Amino acid sequence: xxxxxxxxxxxxxxxxxxxxxxxxxxxxxxxxxxxxxxxxxxxxxxxxxxxxxxxxxxxxxxxxxxxxxxxxxxxxxxxxxxxxxxxxxxxxxxxxxxxxxxxxxxxxxxxxxxxxxxxxxxxxxxxxxxxxxxxxxxxxxxxxxxxxxxxxxxxxxxxxxxxxxxxxxxxxxxxxxxxxxxxxxxxxxxxxxxxxxxxxxxxxxxxxxxxxxxxxxxxxxxxxxxxxxxxxxxxxxxxxxxxxxxx
Amino acid sequence: xxxxxxxxxxxxxxxxxxxxxxxxxxxxxxxxxxxxxxxxxxxxxxxxxxxxxxxxxxxxxxxxxxxxxxxxxxxxxxxxxxxxxxxxxxxxxxxxxxxxxxxxxxxxxxxxxxxxxxxxxxxxxxxxxxxxxxxxxxxxxxxxxxxxxxxxxxxxxxxxxxxxxxxxxxxxxxxxxxxxxxxxxxxxxxxxxxxxxxxxxxxxxxxxxxxxxxxxxxxxxxxxxxxxxxxxxxxxxxxxxxxxxxxxxxxxxxxxxxx
Numbered sequence: 001x002x003x004x005x006x007x008x009x010x011x012x013x014x015x016x017x018x019x020x021x022x023x024x025x026x027x028x029x030x031x032x033x034x035x036x037x038x039x040x041x042x043x044x045x046x047x048x049x050x051x052x053x054x055x056x057x058x059x060x061x062x063x064x065x066x067x068x069x070x071x072x073x074x075x076x077x078x079x080x081x082x083x084x085x086x087x088x089x090x091x092x093x094x095x096x097x098x099x100x101x102x103x104x105x106x107x108x109x110x111x112x113x114x115x116x117x118x119x120x121x122x123x124x125x126x127x128x129x130x131x132x133x134x135x136x137x138x139x140x141x142x143x144x145x146x147x148x149x150x151x152x153x154x155x156x157x158x159x160x161x162x163x164x165x166x167x168x169x170x171x172x173x174x175x176x177x178x179x180x181x182x183x184x185x186x187x188x189x190x191x192x193x194x195x196x197x198x199x200x201x202x203x204x205x206x207x208x209x210x211x212x213x214x215x216x217x218x219x220x221x222x223x224x225x226x227x228x229x230x231x232x233x234x235x236x237x238x239x240x241x242x243x244x245x246x247x
Numbered sequence: 248x249x250x251x252x253x254x255x256x257x258x259x260x261x262x263x264x265x266x267x268x269x270x271x272x273x274x275x276x277x278x279x280x281x282x283x284x285x286x287x288x289x290x291x292x293x294x295x296x297x298x299x300x301x302x303x304x305x306x307x308x309x310x311x312x313x314x315x316x317x318x319x320x321x322x323x324x325x326x327x328x329x330x331x332x333x334x335x336x337x338x339x340x341x342x343x344x345x346x347x348x349x350x351x352x353x354x355x356x357x358x359x360x361x362x363x364x365x366x367x368x369x370x371x372x373x374x375x376x377x378x379x380x381x382x383x384x385x386x387x388x389x390x391x392x393x394x395x396x397x398x399x400x401x402x403x404x405x406x407x408x409x410x411x412x413x414x415x416x417x418x419x420x421x422x423x424x425x426x427x428x429x430x431x432x433x434x435x436x437x438x439x440x441x442x443x444x445x446x447x448x449x450x451x452x453x454x455x456x457x458x459x460x461x462x463x464x465x466x467x468x469x470x471x472x473x474x475x476x477x478x479x480x481x482x483x484x485x486x487x488x489x490x491x492x493x494x495x496x497x498x499x500x501x502x503x504x505x506x
Binding site: 053055072073074077078079081083085087088089090091098099101102103130131132146150156 | 401403406407408413426
């Protein structure tokens with residue numbers, strides 16, 4: 001049975017002065033879907049996500065979450081940014097509980113929810129550490145745990161593993177899939193790494209160069225756990241690479 | 248730990264070198280007459296005697312220290328309690344910044360000492376007029392540093408809070424103010440330094456007690472030993488207050504200095 005539409009984007013357009021970045025982008029995201037967005041460098045992937053959350057005012061178009069215009073106060077949305085966004089003055093535990101605090105979740109419930117995600121990302125032992133005492137991969141885990149702790153209905157991720165080495169990336173990608181499967185959160189994941197997109201996604205949205213439109217939506221039916229050397233994986237990766245080529 | 252001890256030894260070495268050179272120049276080589284520049288031994292003796300002896304300036308050293316602390320802390324705390332929130336509000340609320348900035352920019356270059364005549368006319372010659380001079384010296388450092396601290400807030404932290412649904416005031420209290428704390432405390436430390444050094448100038452305003460008053464009185468009485476004892480006391484009390492503030496900083500600023 002087809003699940004209901006979680007996010008509906010219609011004719012999303014964003015201009016910076018005379019520069020048209022997003023040109024009437026329209027797509028749907030199903031509830032619980034893991035959607036990866038790929039595109040050429042500088043095509044406006046981050047602008048795309050920032051416009052989705054209205055961190056940038058959009059020029060025209062409509063973004064609906066659960067059939068209502070997107071509202072950060074009302075909708076439970078979490079966003080993982082490209083750069084490290086842990087708060088240096090908070091401990092790991094306080095960082096993970098930050099979103100719950102903003103959402104006025106009671107203390108006992110907050111502790112329980114934080115405990116749950118700390119267990120999954122394996123940071124329980126480091127709960128009292130400050131970000132300046134952690135490695136890059138641990139910081140990224142804190143950020144992911146913070147996002148999942150709020151049990152978001154929609155999780156947006158903007159190249160969160162872009163600065164990590166390949167081994168750490170694979171490990172964190174597996175953790176992410178585990179969290180996603182456990183929580184059923186709808187995820188929109190932006191990456192320039194095609195292999196990462198094929199490894200994580202259920203669907204891949206391929207964007208064009210600026211002014212950005214959607215080139216194709218590619219379905220990913222590969223089973224999990226996925227193997228990057230599997231012929232099906234390689235074939236899909238090649239297909240997406242061909243689509244993304246602009247040269 | 249071992250390294251810390253080595254650095255402490257280095258610092259002690261610097262102090263002892265200065266003291267030894269001073270002692271050598273005055274007591275041993277007698278390069279300067281002791282009535283013009285007394286030896287460290289004489290200054291130390293005066294410092295100890297001044298603890299109970301009100302001569303030659305009319306009050307003991309503890310009385311002078313308490314009087315000075317009363318004046319400088321009144322002015323300093325006024326500077327902190329008005330300057331820090333003002334700097335925060337100017338940095339966070341654009342309209343308020345436009346409103347307050349011209350006034351602040353005009354007041355900022357006026358040195359504390361230039362306010363003395365006006366303060367006497369406005370507040371008389373009591374504690375308040377001196378405290379106001381010190382307030383104006385410390386206020387600027389508090390405003391400037393709090394303002395810069397808030398401006399250092401990273402957009403990504405604000406975005407995180409915003410996507411979780413935080414409003415403007417919540418972002419101020421949960422993101423911007425914690426970000427600014429290291430610089431706010433730096434401002435408070437700079438303000439403490441400038442308020443303590445404005446003390447002598449402030450106590451020129453018809454005082455009967457206070458370290459600045461003691462120094463000025465003894466200049467007239469030609470007692471350089473008391474002058475130097477007073478200077479040493481000003482330095483020591485200032486260093487002690489700075490140390491107290493660094494304790495507060497360690498309690499308040501968690502996770503290292505990040506701004």
